Amino acid sequence: LSIKDQSLEASVRIVGLDCATVDAKVGLALGVLREGGLKVQDATLCTRERAAASFIAGWVRDSQHPVLIAIDTPLGWPKPLAETLINHRAGMPIETAANAMFRRTTDVFIQQKLKKTPLDVGADRITRTAYAALAILGTLRAELGMPIPLAWAPADVSRVAAIEVYPAATLVAHRVRSIGYKSQRRLRSAVRLSRHCARSLQLANQWPI
Amino acid sequence: VADLATSADLVDAVVCVLASADFISGRAMGAEHRTLAQREG
Numbered sequence: 001l002s003i004k005d006q007s008l009e010a011s012v013r014i015v016g017l018d019c020a021t022v023d024a025k026v027g028l029a030l031g032v033l034r035e036g037g038l039k040v041q042d043a044t045l046c047t048r049e050r051a052a053a054s055f056i057a058g059w060v061r062d063s064q065h066p067v068l069i070a071i072d073t074p075l076g077w078p079k080p081l082a083e084t085l086i087n088h089r090a091g092m093p094i095e096t097a098a099n100a101m102f103r104r105t106t107d108v109f110i111q112q113k114l115k116k117t118p119l120d121v122g123a124d125r126i127t128r129t130a131y132a133a134l135a136i137l138g139t140l141r142a143e144l145g146m147p148i149p150l151a152w153a154p155a156d157v158s159r160v161a162a163i164e165v166y167p168a169a170t171l172v173a174h175r176v177r178s179i180g181y182k183s184q185r186r187l188r189s190a191v192r193l194s195r196h197c198a199r200s201l202q203l204a205n206q207w208p209i
Numbered sequence: 210v211a212d213l214a215t216s217a218d219l220v221d222a223v224v225c226v227l228a229s230a231d232f233i234s235g236r237a238m239g240a241e242h243r244t245l246a247q248r249e250g
Contacts, residue, residue, distance in 0.1 A: 027219045031226035070232075079245065079249055171224060
């Protein structure tokens with residue numbers, strides 16, 4: 001049961017996870033990709049009583065098709081950060097350049113390609129969100145009894161797999177202006193822009209928002 | 210589906226779904242250094 005032995009005519013269930021350190025700020029969306037069309041079936045915020053892993057586990061159990069979980073936070077840390085700190089002693093200078101320590105190669109790549117600089121997982125508060133995302137993945141693995149590997153190509157998507165995504169880059173790639181949509185004032189325009197984005201992918205006839 | 214205009218977190222979650230559709234459809238760029246990506250993400 002994987003994308004390897006199915007064409008894009010087959011269904012893939014997609015879970016979008018907007019991660020946060022507080023349950024009430026964790027957003028979830030459930031989509032189905034079928035015959036090249038995308039339909040969003042559910043979108044919800046989590047609560048202390050019902051956390052993300054509980055929703056996602058239910059959606060996975062209900063699915064007869066491969067499930068891909070897309071998480072909007074870094075899932076790893078820069079290699080030089082670990083290599084440098086393991087031998088560091090308090091008060092001593094560090095010779096490794098700050099950007100090399102705190103910024104991942106993938107973040108540098110995104111900056112070069114899209115002129116968007118992701119938060120530094122080695123230095124910014126996003127590191128706590130990354131920690132929370134890994135905890136959710138760990139809980140899910142335990143609840144489902146499945147490995148949930150990371151997918152690096154479409155063919156890697158098996159029963160359940162996960163990828164890291166960067167929504168700001170997705171919006172840039174689709175030429176949707178994303179600056180400021182975290183504020184309520186601009187949220188509605190963001191939704192309109194998302195619709196426009198969906199149309200550009202020929203998804204509009206199945207886009208329920 | 211909840212009213213997305215009530216929460217930026219819901220909008221981001223839907224955009225994550227959109228990003229995944231790009232990935233599955235082969236519209237995303239793959240990692241240039243797979244081994245490093247498997248370590249760092």
